[in-house]
Amino acid sequence: MEAAPKRRRGEAVGAWLLTLPAVISFTVLLLLPTLAAVAMAFTDFELGVWPPAWIGLENFSELLADRGFRQSFANTVIYVGLVAPVSVGLGLAFALLIEAGTRGRAFFRAVFFLPVVSLTVAMASAWQYLLHPTIGPLNSLLRSLGIAGPAWLSSSDTVLVSLAAIGVWENAGFNMVLFMAGLTAIPRELREAASVDGARSAWSRFRLVTWPLLGPTTLFVVTITLIRSIRVFDTVAVLTRGGPNRASETLLYTMYTEGFTFLRLGYSAAITLVFLAIVLLLMLLQTRVLDKRVHYG
Amino acid sequence: MNAAPASGPHSGPDSGPDSGPNSDPNSDPGSDPDSGGLSVERAQLALGGQPILRDVSLHVAQGEFVALLGPSGCGKTTLMRVIAGIQSADSGRVRIGGRDVTAAHPARRNVAMVFQSYALYPHLTVAQNIAVPLTMTRLNGWQRMPVLGGMMPGSRAARAAIQADVARTAGPLGLSHLLDRKPGQLSGGQRQRVALARAVIRAPGAFLMDEPLSNLDAALRVTTRREIVEVHRRVGAATLYVTHDQSEALTMADRIAVMQAGEILQIATPEVIYRDPVNLDVASFIGSPRINLLEAMAGESGEVRAAGQPTPLRTPARGPVTLAVRPEDWVLDPDGLPARVEHAEFLGDHMLVHLRIAGAPVILRAEAGLRVTVGETLHLGFAPERALLFGADGRRVAAEIREPARA
Ligand SMILES: Nc1ncnc2c1ncn2[C@@H]1O[C@H](COP(=O)(O)OP(=O)(O)O)[C@@H](O)[C@H]1O
Ligand SMILES: [Mg+2]
Secondary structure (H helix, E strand, O other): OOHHHHHHHHHHHHHHHHHHHHHHHHHHHHHHHHHHHHHHOOEOOEOOEOOOOEOOOHHHHHHHHOHHHHHHHHHHHHHHHHHHHHHHHHHHHHHHHHHHOOOOHHHHHHHHHHHHHOOHHHHHHHHHHHOOOOOOHHHHHHHHOOOOOOOOOOOOOOHHHHHHHHHHHHHHHHHHHHHHHHHHOOOHHHHHHHHHOOOOOHHHHHHHHHHHHOHHHHHHHHHHHHHHHHOOOHHHHHHHOOOOOOOOOOHHHHHHHHHHHOOOHHHHHHHHHHHHHHHHHHHHHHHHHHHHHHOOO | OOOOOOOOOOEOOOOOHHHOOOOOOOOOOOOOHHHOOEEEEEEEEEEOOEEEEEEEEEEEOOOOEEEEEOOOOOOHHHHHHHHHOOOOOOEEEEEEOOEEOOOOOHHHOOEEEEOOOOOOOOOOOHHHHHHHHHHHHHOOOOOOOOOHHHHOOOHHHHHHHHHHHHHHHHHHHOOHHHOOOOHHHOOHHHHHHHHHHHHHOOOOOEEEEEOOOOOOOHHHHHHHHHHHHHHHHHHOOEEEEEEOOHHHHHHHOOEEEEEEOOEEEEEEOHHHHHHOOOEHHHHHHOOOOOOEEEEEEEOOOOEEEEOOEEEEEEOOOOEEEEEEEOHHHEEEEEEEEEEEEEEEEEOOOEEEEEEEEOOEEEEEEEEOOOOOOOOOEEEEEEOHHHOEEEOOOOEEEOEEEOOOOOO
């Protein structure tokens, strides 16, 4: 009669002991740094100025007034607005083409997946060469057609579009692989039933079966692509450094310059919080609002 | 039955009183391919180097119900897929409603198919599932658009007509109260009926069903059999019904096509298939309990001896033959073959007695009142006009009655 509660307590202690390593590493590696960043965002912490003072929401009101930050925010929105739809669309198109094709599946899959496994920073120099205004192959090609190509990465008119193109190249292959996994989960019999039921064209079968059943995959791909493209940093840092004249500064790049060039860690932390809020909002949107509408019991 | 002339062959692959008007067990009453219905001519198919269909020919007349019966993996589903056009055969032709559709897209063949897994669209409601064959043919691409479609000219009237047709089809199948559910919220039997409704909502030229009852429990299977036969009567299309369950084939079909290893062995009415099988495979596949097989020997003048004893049969064949007797065709006969009782099963209205004749296991289906004790020896004769003989190659050989039945 008495042994039972005692044993239950023993079990609870054992359970805590077993989860302790996970709890400790979670706390030290994730929770504390995040909390530190959150706390820092409400201080005027600058490297070399001690002690930092608590300044409440001042960093955030400064952000709102900061034209540089507003431009960086707008740039990020434009970049994401270009990269996400195009790379999701291309990823789906590639996946469908590879699925439908009979030959060279492995080859095409490897080709499109290459950007995912290659190092962006290393590939960036290849892009720099490709897009070079005078010696780059792209402009040579345009010249041979009688078109004067722009200075892709150093003109403020084209720099965001150029970076977005590289972003599409980076993301489309990854999305393709996700879509291919989603496609294999759709029973072949459903598409066959659709053709027997009168869906004559590939397009009508796509509309009747593939697209609706791909819903959960598409939602996941869209969310992942949004988050991946909001995080754009390496191509900006390597190819343009936010230039010319801040025309290609993005959220993470601004955070980086504020924190590591100007050493204003408090201000940089505030930008981090804005970034985190956006990412969390996207994830919430995925799990709460949309998830319910695309899953079938 | 006891006055069969000794000389006249009473049964055999080519003739017999049981064959009725179908003197040839493989005869096709409506084998004129222009008469409509469904026909497959000499279909061959190999997949991955394996022959799956070997020269399959089959005709289902308009309004006829043919069961395609065969063990798992014999190529039944593959044949269905070839007829529906989902799979193309290496050679051979398919005709539906008198039209050669060998090269036609599935959508243009006017076939309806119930898949073994039902293949319902999980994201559509029951009503939408049933309506798909109609929306696909009656609405154009613009009218099918999710929101805009409703505003397209003619869309509203067409959609209303489709709704009415869905209600008309769903009613008799007991689906009226389920129209707003998704397939995931239905039981197996309800899903099966949705698949059936989706198949019959348009008037198909041919109606294919791939083991539609195999996922249902035993009780539901028996009631659904009747429903399917009724649906078939209403629709009147040439129906090919795939099953590996012989009792389904025997009870439902006008004719049965017995398939094995990619070949159709025999196509005939259930009675002919049961009484007059063309070979040993068909004979042993049909009938439950299985037909009893005894090794026998045809002597110099064709007289058949089994278990070392003479039998009333004579055959044109010589040498080793197989004597086949259905469990219900044994009679207790003091001059018959000695059989040791091994075990008896009481089944209410009848009983099954398991015995051995010269080491070979046999089953006797007897009146429930028969008293037997294990270890006892019975003497079994058989109704000679019902016994079957097969040659060493498994093909049927004629069995003639040597002398007017004794006793
Ligand atoms: N795509 C395929 N490639 C190779 N073999 C196949 C393929 N599809 C089916 N088969 C083989 O064909 C045979 C017949 O299959 P199926 O028609 O499904 O049989 P049933 O429906 O009579 O059970 C099986 O042995 C199966 O393994
Ligand atoms: Mg099958």
